[in-house]
Amino acid sequence: MYISALTLTNFRNYDYREFDFAENTTVIIGNNGVGKTNIVEAIAYLSSLRSHRTNQDNDMVMFDKPYAVVTGEFVTNNGEEKLNILINADNSKKIKYNNQDVKRVADVVGRLNTVVFSPDALEIIKEGPDKRRKFIDVAISKIDGRYFSSLQMYKKVIRQKNKLLKHFEGEDRFLVLDTYNQLLAQNGSYIEYKRQFFIDCLNRLLSSIHQRLVGEKCDIYVEFESQVETRDRSYDEILADYTKMLDEARFKEIEKRSSVKGAHTDDIVFYYNRRNAKKFCSQGQQRILLLSVLFAQTEIALSETGESPVVLLDDVLSELDNKRKKLVMDYLREYQTFITTANGDDSILSMLNDYDVIEITR
Ligand SMILES: Nc1ncnc2c1ncn2[C@@H]1O[C@H](COP(=O)(O)OP(=O)(O)OP(=O)(O)O)[C@@H](O)[C@H]1O
Ligand SMILES: [Mg+2]
Numbered sequence: 001m002y003i004s005a006l007t008l009t010n011f012r013n014y015d016y017r018e019f020d021f022a023e024n025t026t027v028i029i030g031n032n033g034v035g036k037t038n039i040v041e042a043i044a045y046l047s048s049l050r051s052h053r054t055n056q057d058n059d060m061v062m063f064d065k066p067y068a069v070v071t072g073e074f075v076t077n078n079g080e081e082k083l084n085i086l087i088n089a090d091n092s093k094k095i096k097y098n099n100q101d102v103k104r105v106a107d108v109v110g111r112l113n114t115v116v117f118s119p120d121a122l123e124i125i126k127e128g129p130d131k132r133r134k135f136i137d138v139a140i141s142k143i144d145g146r147y148f149s150s151l152q153m154y155k156k157v158i159r160q161k162n163k164l165l166k167h168f169e170g171e172d173r174f175l176v177l178d179t180y181n182q183l184l185a186q187n188g189s190y191i192e193y194k195r196q197f198f199i200d201c202l203n204r205l206l207s208s209i210h211q212r213l214v215g216e217k218c219d220i221y222v223e224f225e226s227q228v229e230t231r232d233r234s235y236d237e238i239l240a241d242y243t244k245m246l247d248e249a250r251f252k253e254i255e256k257r258s259s260v261k262g263a264h265t266d267d268i269v270f271y272y273n274r275r276n277a278k279k280f281c282s283q284g285q286q287r288i289l290l291l292s293v294l295f296a297q298t299e300i301a302l303s304e305t306g307e308s309p310v311v312l313l314d315d316v317l318s319e320l321d322n323k324r325k326k327l328v329m330d331y332l333r334e335y336q337t338f339i340t341t342a343n344g345d346d347s348i349l350s351m352l353n354d355y356d357v358i359e360i361t362r
Contacts, residue, residue: 001076001307002336003043003112009069010062012038022356025329025337027348030360036340039360040116040314043338046072046083047114047310048138049095049105052121058091065089074112076307083108106149110142113309115298117291117316124293125278125286129267136268139297140198143304147194150187157183158259165257177254181246188263189228189239196230198300199223199268205296213288213295213327220292221271227261287319295331311337318345326351 002023008014013035028036037053041060044052051060061068071084084096095102102108123131141148161180164173199222206220224230228241242262249261270277270289277289301309311332317325317339329337329351341348349355 003074005073007071010065011068025355028340034360118314150190154187185243189242191263193235210292225267311335313339
């Protein structure tokens with residue numbers, strides 16, 4: 001798929017701006033702070049309906065304006081599609097898909113599929129488990145609508161359950177707890193099942209992608225850390241264990257006054273030649289590992305949906321040497337790709353055959 005047009009109204013520093021994009025590579029050039037990343041953010045937002053830079057949607061509304069609008073037109077195997085999102089300063093939003101109102105975010109997540117490479121993405125390796133869960137959740141949500149709905153339901157029920165556990169009183173409290181646990185087991189098991197599936201896909205791809213980027217063999221492996229056994233197990237098998245786990249944890253959770261078991265505690269660990277990458281990899285090694293993970297995500301999106309995702313490279317290439325830049329660009333030849341680069345660093349242009357330049361000036 002590819003995005004053919006983007007219109008921004010009161011979005012970050014753009015009061016009104018229309019862009020047309022070709023199917024090839026678009027290089028966005030401009031000085032620091034002119035709004036290059038803002039364009040990438042808008043495209044990524046159309047895809048996941050959450051910003052990769054902020055958890056507060058209204059941060060994207062231009063200062064002192066009541067709302068922002070992002071409209072994207074894209075071409076998929078189904079033909080032309082259009083997504084229009086209005087973000088109010090109070091954080092509410094209105095979504096239109098092909099000019100029709102859409103009630104559920106789940107109905108439009110991933111219609112436009114993107115993979116985002118940005119320096120912030122290094123947090124996936126460097127920081128806490130919540131960043132890794134966010135990465136894997138966004139990646140799977142864009143290719144599996146049921147996953148996104150399960151996740152929304154799971155998060156909602158966890159909040160309700162925690163509230164119940166904080167003040168565990170009332171006649172029917174055990175009944176309510178069991179109802180919550182049942183919902184958590186159903187949705188949590190699907191989440192675990194799909195997370196394991198995604199990690200299996202990563203493991204099939206990572207070592208060879210990494211080898212293409214560095215030129216030598218290296219063993220890259222991702223391990224899924226979950227409180228239920230998920231490897232080689234069906235959804236029903238996971239559901240049985242998950243249900244039992246929550247049942248057995250009832251009194252502990254009441255004592256702790258919070259939910260201690262389940263998918264919200266998962267983590268994934270990256271191994272580089274059998275050592276934990278977070279602890280033992282250099283900055284450069286972590287960067288290449290991350291590129292490999294994101295390339296793998298791109299391939300998984302293509303094989304699972306039959307659509308090639310749009311690739312967004314924000315400030316990533318400037319960190320790489322020329323040989324690696326060339327390898328990255330060769331790798332991405334099949335995909336519509338957006339690259340941001342600061343003024344003066346146009347070494348990338350000599351490596352591309354077919355590209356457009358958008359120069360942002362103030
Ligand atoms: N809500 C907002 N309203 C108005 N302007 C905003 C808003 N949020 C951010 N900006 C402005 O957007 C600009 C930053 O844009 P962006 O991050 O896209 O720059 P960039 O071109 O990617 O820069 P760099 O080369 O440093 O990465 C800043 O000038 C900032 O003040
Ligand atoms: Mg930027």
